[in-house]
Structures are given as C-alpha cells and as structure tokens.
Amino acid sequence: MIEEEPVSLQDAPTRQINMIEAINDALDIMMARDPDVVILGEDVGYFGGVFRATAGLQNKYGKHRVFDSPINECGIVGAAVGMAAYGLRPVPEIQFADYIYPGLDQLISEAARMRYRSAGEFTSPLTVRSPFGGGIFGGQTHSQSPEALFTHVAGLKTVIPSTPHDAKGLLIAAIEDNDPVIFFEPKRIYNGPFDGYYDNPSKTWKNHPGGKVPEGYYSIPLGKARVVREGTAMTVLAYGTMIHVVEAVLAEKGVDAEIIDLRTLVPLDIETVQKSVEKTGKCLVVHEATRTSGFGAELSALVQERCFYHLEAPVERVTGFDTPYPHSLEWAYFPGPVRIGEAVDRLLKD
Known part of the structure; x- marks a missing residue:
C-alpha cells in the first residue's frame, strides 16, 4: 500500500459532489493507493455499475482489477471471500440489497468467521457495497432495507452513510479494515437534492444531501x-x-x-x-x-x-x-x- 498522509479536513480543498461521485472518488483513491484493491460485480466494469458508482474505473485500472461477474450473488460474494483470504481487498458490488440473500451463507458462514476459525491466521478484508432502501419506486425487489440481518452476525461490520462526505471517508475506512464490512448506500439520496412527498401528496419538500467533500485521501473511523x-x-x-x-x-x-x-x-x-x-x-x-x-x-x-x-x-x-x-x-x-x-x-x- 502507498503510504500517504491523510488530508487535513480543515485545510483541504473541497468539491461539491453527490454521494455517487463521493463513492467513486473513494474507490479511485483506494485503487491507486493499494494494488490489492479489486472491484467485482454485475455491470461494474464497462458499464460502470447500475448507478454509475464505478464509472471510469475499469478504463483506468484495467479489466484484471475491475471486472464484471455473472448474475450470481453467491458466486460474487464467495469469490470475494476467497480473494480476501488470499490477501486481496475485494470490493464486490451487489446491485441492490434485495439481491444479497443468495450470498448470505458465504458472508455468515465464511467471511464473518474467518478470523476466529483460523485463530487469526487469516482475515477477510472485504467490503460488500450495495444500494439499499426505497426512493426509486423499485417495488418489493429493489427497495428493501435488510441492515438488521447483518447486525445480528458476529464478525460483520455494518456501515450506512448519510452524506457524500461520510460516504467517502467511511468507505475508505471500510476498505482498509481487516474484517468484512457491509456498506449500504441509501439510493434515495445518491444524486444529491431530492424531491420527496409528505404523507400528504399535495405537499412537497426538498433537501440537499449533496455537499462539500475534501479532495484526496481521508478516512472516518468506523x-x-x-x-x-x-x-x-x-x-x-x-x-x-x-x-x-x-x-x-x-x-x-x-x-x-x-x-x-x-x-x-x-x-x-x-x-x-x-x-x-x-x-x-x-x-x-x-x-x-x-x-x-x-x-x-x-x-x-x-x-x-x-x-x-x-x-x-x-x-x-x-x-x-x-x-x-x-x-x-x-x-x-x-x-x-x-x-x-x-x-x-x-x-x-x-
């Protein structure tokens, strides 16, 4: 890994970006710093992910570090667990949190127990990214919030950012962590300002989750x-x-x-x-x-x-x-x- 001093958040130049851009920035920074960081998942390569969180990364780092997988969440997570045990730091993307269930056995029975089962000889430094929650009218198969399932599993860490600033810093910390992290990204605030209905549909309100994000490397402790x-x-x-x-x-x-x-x-x-x-x-x-x-x-x-x-x-x-x-x-x-x-x-x- 490239040794680099973290930026001073008070003095660092900032950019006004949304959460997707902040996540992409974090991935870019970590891939540049650490050659062991790899990205895999459905459409994460040439297409740049269903929400474009990995856009441009395959072109920059090559198909051996950012690569597409079959539509097989069990295979995605299982491959990532093996990569992590081997010494890599994989960042698999599950397109929607609703699709993560076929990979539960790999996460619970393998990734979460790797350190304990091997008496510390092996770790499982993988970060599973996935958009979760509603906000896009995705219905029952694209809108679930299954975070409680993972908080029940000893050995897993569960992270959910609410701002672009935190999304970048927390994702960097998650990738650097030597244990498996479930990183849920609230898709309703992916693209910055959103319009949302009150319980009374005749009334609307706006909020602005987009914000200033420091340039360069920084992490926020989990x-x-x-x-x-x-x-x-x-x-x-x-x-x-x-x-x-x-x-x-x-x-x-x-x-x-x-x-x-x-x-x-x-x-x-x-x-x-x-x-x-x-x-x-x-x-x-x-x-x-x-x-x-x-x-x-x-x-x-x-x-x-x-x-x-x-x-x-x-x-x-x-x-x-x-x-x-x-x-x-x-x-x-x-x-x-x-x-x-x-x-x-x-x-x-x-």
Whole structure:
C-alpha cells in the first residue's frame, strides 16, 4: 500500500459532489493507493455499475482489477471471500440489497468467521457495497432495507452513510479494515437534492444531501457517530436517508432536538448515544426498515438498559410497516412528517 498522509479536513480543498461521485472518488483513491484493491460485480466494469458508482474505473485500472461477474450473488460474494483470504481487498458490488440473500451463507458462514476459525491466521478484508432502501419506486425487489440481518452476525461490520462526505471517508475506512464490512448506500439520496412527498401528496419538500467533500485521501473511523445538531428537547437516532427526513421535520416543527447520525450500526457508538439521552431524557428512533426486529428494537433496548433512570418517557420508534414493500404506496411506507411529528408530539407531552 502507498503510504500517504491523510488530508487535513480543515485545510483541504473541497468539491461539491453527490454521494455517487463521493463513492467513486473513494474507490479511485483506494485503487491507486493499494494494488490489492479489486472491484467485482454485475455491470461494474464497462458499464460502470447500475448507478454509475464505478464509472471510469475499469478504463483506468484495467479489466484484471475491475471486472464484471455473472448474475450470481453467491458466486460474487464467495469469490470475494476467497480473494480476501488470499490477501486481496475485494470490493464486490451487489446491485441492490434485495439481491444479497443468495450470498448470505458465504458472508455468515465464511467471511464473518474467518478470523476466529483460523485463530487469526487469516482475515477477510472485504467490503460488500450495495444500494439499499426505497426512493426509486423499485417495488418489493429493489427497495428493501435488510441492515438488521447483518447486525445480528458476529464478525460483520455494518456501515450506512448519510452524506457524500461520510460516504467517502467511511468507505475508505471500510476498505482498509481487516474484517468484512457491509456498506449500504441509501439510493434515495445518491444524486444529491431530492424531491420527496409528505404523507400528504399535495405537499412537497426538498433537501440537499449533496455537499462539500475534501479532495484526496481521508478516512472516518468506523464506530463513531456524528452529532448532526445539538439540542435539549429529545435525542433522535437515525441513519441514512432518515437523517435528512428527520432534519426537515424537526426544522418545520421548530423542535430543539439533538440528532445523532449513527453512521455505523456495528460497531455502534453507544457512548455518544448514552451521553445524549442522559442529557435530553427522551429518545426517538427512526429507520426505514420494518419495525419488528428492526435495528431500532436493539437501540431501544440499549437506551432502556443504559439510560433508564434518566428517561422521562418511553423510547419512541417510527419505522416502516411490517408488510411487504409496497410499490404504489412507497411514500406512505416511509417514516414521514405525519408519523414522525406525532411521535415528537407524544414525547414533548410527557
């Protein structure tokens, strides 16, 4: 690997780019720094990926380092596990998180257990990238949020960025990590500003997840949450697209809430969460995935265990519904201003 000092984020020149461009930049930087970094997946080569996250990389680094695979997610992940055990740092792309299930056995039974089974002789430094969540009217097979499945597996790390700045820094950290990382990218905010319906379709709002991203190499440590804004009325825990939804709702309601972007679900920065809840006394968890056994249930349990004597009200959750993902009712399925607003009002009353 090429030794290079990380940029000073305060002094580095920046570019205004969206999340796709930030991910592409991170991949480009890591492929230039480390010849062991390889990219594989469906259409990642000549085509540049279904969302163009790998655009231009095959032309720059060659077909032996950026190459297309058959439509075989089990094969993609299995090949990546073997490459990682051999000493490479593969970055397989699964086109949509909904397609990752055929590769679960390879991830759970092989990648996650590699270090333990070999008594540390082998590691599995692979980073599985995949767009997840709704926002493109993809229906049941292109819109799922399966992050909770991976947080249950000892040995896997689960990362979900919410800004281009974090996407670049976290992806670089994930590729450099010596253990397997599931890197979910919220496709609804891939391309910067988005239009989204409120629960009332006659009303629209805009947000701007695109942002300034430092040029050059930098990494953001896995397991460190970001305090989006400080507040005293309550603590709101979220990640990915929901960070921007929560920001918009709370700004409209004028609530002085503290918003924490978890960024990595495993390892979880529980210290930052605990410190915030102990200060505010109230907690709201928001995520897009289904409610039952969603990651919000784990967050609720942790907050209750660690902050019980500081809580002034029960922990509230606003999530997707326990139904198959609805195509035509996608915007009603998302946690939005009405349901989030009702939960905020309940917490404020207590």
